[in-house]
Amino acid sequence: MIRAAEAVGNIEAAQEWEARGASFRAARHRRRMDLLAAPIHLARGTAIATLPGTGTLLAIGIVMAVAEHQVRDVLVPITGAVDTVAWICAVIAVLWGPALAAAPFVALAALWAVGRRHGAAPAWMLPGGKPSNEGAPITPSIVVTALRDLGVAPLRNAIREMGDAGAAMLGPITMAGCGVEVDVHLPSGSPTEEVMNRRRKMAENLGRHEHELYISVAPAARTVRLWIADSGALDEPVPASPLVTDPTMTANYKTGRAPWGLDLRGDAATLSLFQKHVLVTGLSNQGKTASLRALALWLALDPTVDFRLGDLKGVGDWSMFEGLASVLIEGPTDDHVVLVTEMVEEVFIEMQRRLMAPKGTVFTPLVVIVDEAQVAYGSAAVGLDKRPFGGAKATSRYFQAVKGIHDQGRAVNVTIWEGTQDPTDQNLPKRSREGNHIRAALVLGTESQARMALGESPVEAGAAPHKLRQGLDKGQLVVAGDGVQLPPAQVSLNVRTHYINDEEAVQITNRAKALRSGVTTRAAVEPAAPVDHLSAIAAVIGNEPRMGTDEVRQHLAQRNPTEYRSWTASDLKQALEPFGAAPYKSNGNMVVSRDRVLEALAERAAEDDGDEF
Template identity: 35%
Template sequence: MTENVVRLFKAPPTEASTSEYVLPHAVPDLPEPSKTAPATIPLWVRSGRAIKAAATHERTRTAGRVAARHSMYVAGGARIVARRAWDGRTAARYERMIRVAEVAGQIEEAKEWEERGRQFRAERHQRRMELLAAPQRLAKATAVGAGWGAGTLLAVGATLAVSDDDPTQVITPIMATVDFIHWLSIIVGVVWGPMLAAAPWIALLGLWDVGRRRQAAPQWALPANQQDDRDVVPDEGAITAALRHLGIGPLNRAFKDGWQPRWVSPTTRLGKGYHTQLLLPQGVTVEMVNGKKKVLAHNLLRKPVEVWPTEPPKQPGVLDLWVADQGSLSEKVAPWPLLTEGTTDYFKGVPVAVSQRGEPIIGKLMAANYMVGGIMGSGKSSLVIALLLGAILDPLVEVEAYVMAYNVDYDPLKPRMRALVKGDEDEQIEVAVNALRRLRDEVTERGKLLEELGGETVKLTRELALRDPRMRPKVVVFDECHELFMHKTYGKEAAELAVKVMKKARKVGITLIWVTVSPTADSIPRDVTRNTSHRVAFAVGDHIANDGLLGSGKHKAGITATTLIPGEDVGTAVTVGFTSKPFEVVRSHYVARDPEKGIDEVTPVVERAIGLRDGVEPLAELPTFQPADPLADVAAVLGDEPRVLTQEVLHRLAEHNPEAYREWGFADLKRALEPYGAEQYKSGGKSVVARDRVHDAILERLAEDADEEGDDHI
């Protein structure tokens, strides 16, 4: 096959190059382009295409944007100047401010603006009355001025005539004045025409400048470098621009009226972010700004969790704004400081987290208690485990945990715990209630002992705890505590016991930690939340859960964990009570334990804590839980007596098993014995319990149990 030669392009001939390139394979001959094809397209079609191409060309678009921009600058400037002139000559501004104050419910502010408007109208009326009398005063002043001027010039002329001995000098000053006026009129006549011709253009230039400064053109017409010039640094200009575009009606009107923020505290660098304070205009509250928190964060190029607008407790009307660095939540948290070495002191606290500013957060233990909540997987356990690991690194501290669920979070700590109970059945709930009962008695006993050791004003110290083992610090965890407080049988009692213990425990070295995934008014008693010193909210579903953890009204005040994203902001929480600030956003330390990956940082800490206990006298073991058997226990307390008064039976039961029967009454005893037909009855007008009935019931139950075992073997 012959090779086809295709002339691709002409190149300057050189020794090493050629203008003809030979392809290694056959290429069919291409048809020559038709030179008459354009002539076959109608003229009107070609004209339309040319016009369309010209209209859609980038240069045409750019020119159109430039023309629209500068035209709108003039129109917008005229509108702004007209608005200012109207506000300056009328009471419109005062009327607007009165309406804004009335809408915001600020009656006193409305009255103040009404008074200012009345004063403005009075002054305007006075100016108008003065203008009516101005022509007469002007004519009189002109006549008097002309007379004084002529007299002065004649006096100067007379002085010159006497001095020069020339009578004609008398009119010399007057003639000089006439010449000056003549030349002035000539100059004005020359300049007046051009000035009159240039005046409209000067006015247009002034309007254009006003419109340009206020960016009166639409967004699409602005230059590329002015369409969105937001910066990641939230300085005063960026914050003002962000507020301008929040879409809050009263705030928009304030900006239109020329309001500019008054900076109580300028923007300064604070940790891993920026802090500023500014006074909001009348009619605009911090709650309104919080309602637009997502928009505010967007305007500042941040995530909602990285922007915190609040109102300082002692500065009403002031917006306190802290803006974190971009991506500060995604940075890795430093390892727990006590991971490989170190001990703790219950009375000084333990490290549990870092703030968004990068500062260490210390979890107080002495005179403190905790409420920790959030949805599943939000990181609650990471903070609680850090607290407990820190606590057990003090050899004096005893730890108990009652978990109303089946999870393994606390299992590695069990060797160092005094008690670990898990489960959500009635038996485990009863154990947790019994623990609260013991704590109620213990705080009372510790209070008496503390008074004996040092008097009424003494506080528990490490020295006192070392001196008497009965005063050793104790940390008690109730995880999934909503199961406890919502229990049909024990819920009400548990709530009452919890409040009683919390009110006294802080003084005597007992720290309670409540953990829940359901922080609502029904699941967590309000008195429990009110008496909690340290509140921690990980990601929550709504403002009800948020306020159930952090306290009523916190969501409206901007202290909210609803902006935390589940699965993304794991370990991040909004806290109250850890520092002197109204709230802190913290990221808890994570002590890793993942058996599937062979990672276990918890066990070495527990082993180190056990080693620190050498030489510390162990406390008596807690009673092992055994379900109460009312029928057998009643038979035991009756002994050989045929009948015993019901009240006496209840008293003996309380002594026999205080944990189970301390709170029992007549109805509880009847409810327990009635299914067996052994309940109390009246004898001689008094309520008694019969031994024979109880023994018969036990024999009948044994027979039933034997029958059931026989059936099982069939």
């Protein structure tokens, strides 16, 4: 305690502890010397007590002898005392056996009486008691000891060599919600990664469970920040959402913040959704849909927001948005993937229309939500033009539409939110996940999945959704990115989300519907007519006798970005080859002939007329 006080510059506390230490040592020395001299004092006291007693008995005997005129009466008192002692010893010898046999029953009766008076057994007798250090208050000595015993040799040796036994490493231990926080400046040669990778052992050394300790990188170099929860505090339930408890709450897309839950300190965790693309991922049945839906329920209280919803699970988790969202698609099949893809493509086209509007035009918010998006990325559905609706490749229509919205949507208030399970490169492409402003992960299985969900930097800085407890930490998210208020120098935040059940969600959406003039929900987007590639190619060639294939694809992409932006030379060849108008080489360049394309159109028209006849 003296070294800790000196480390923080509290000289008065150091002097007080020094005086208390000196007093304690002096008292301990006196006790030890008294213990060593105790036998001598006992013998001396016994001798001093015996001599007066013997003299007194002799005096009494002399008085009796004079009175009775019998010399032998001088020893009568001493003889009587000896007989008394002998009688007492005989009684003890007789009673010793029964007393020894009755002692356990007497002890049990005494314990029963203690329990009857106190109403409970003593703490040391209670079953299932905690270890002596579990849940103990966090002190500088406990933190330094935990670091010393962490198993990092350079750190252990450095602490032993420090004159203050490691106290100078610690910043002030401050209260932080339902726990405490302390910065640890590691000595030279002790990398932060070594400490962060031993989170479980560090927690056990502190008398806590692994989930009750969070280690992150502090602003100062070679410094880690420890947040240590009060024992059992994180297992307490999260209170009800303000959306449920406050029926007058409204939302504002631009300036408001969605009440999502509580951070580990117990403070409200709120989220700005203004022009933010959102990704929520995690293992199955850990609260992904409930977390994503909680954000949508808040935003629904802003009547200016238009929702387009695709639920590729289809069990009714989003059915309360009927009459609130302009599009609601529910179901897990490839047919539903087709409809969701076309919905997202329609939003992409709307985004392009807004981008072409005059400068200064104000647009109402348009939010498209796709829950269970891994179904779309994993779908094998293929359109009439041989392009896949799903998949993670550049030819995927769903992927291309999502990517397009990520690229430019926020500029015109068009955003997309995705919820997906068990992220991998197959069901959540890198380009898609990195286009999100807010990335949140529930429980994940591996660190590699955590890096996919949140990015490299947050995980390097201590974000650990893979360290959450499956089932026990249900609804707890690790959030990174723009839109969430983060503590200084931190790149992620743990949020214990409010849970809103289906009945409460219906009540909230009913309030949201009352704020609107009435919304007709479409079950799906009307399917788009198949694109006529041959006519489109003829249109871009115009009056040119021939045109290079790269130039043809460029003009096609300008005319219809949704359809042709991802086209390759192979796609162009496949579109023309069945009609005998495939590209050919001219002067070393691949070109498309206008005459061949026009002949192909004429032949197709003649065939169509023959079929009608």
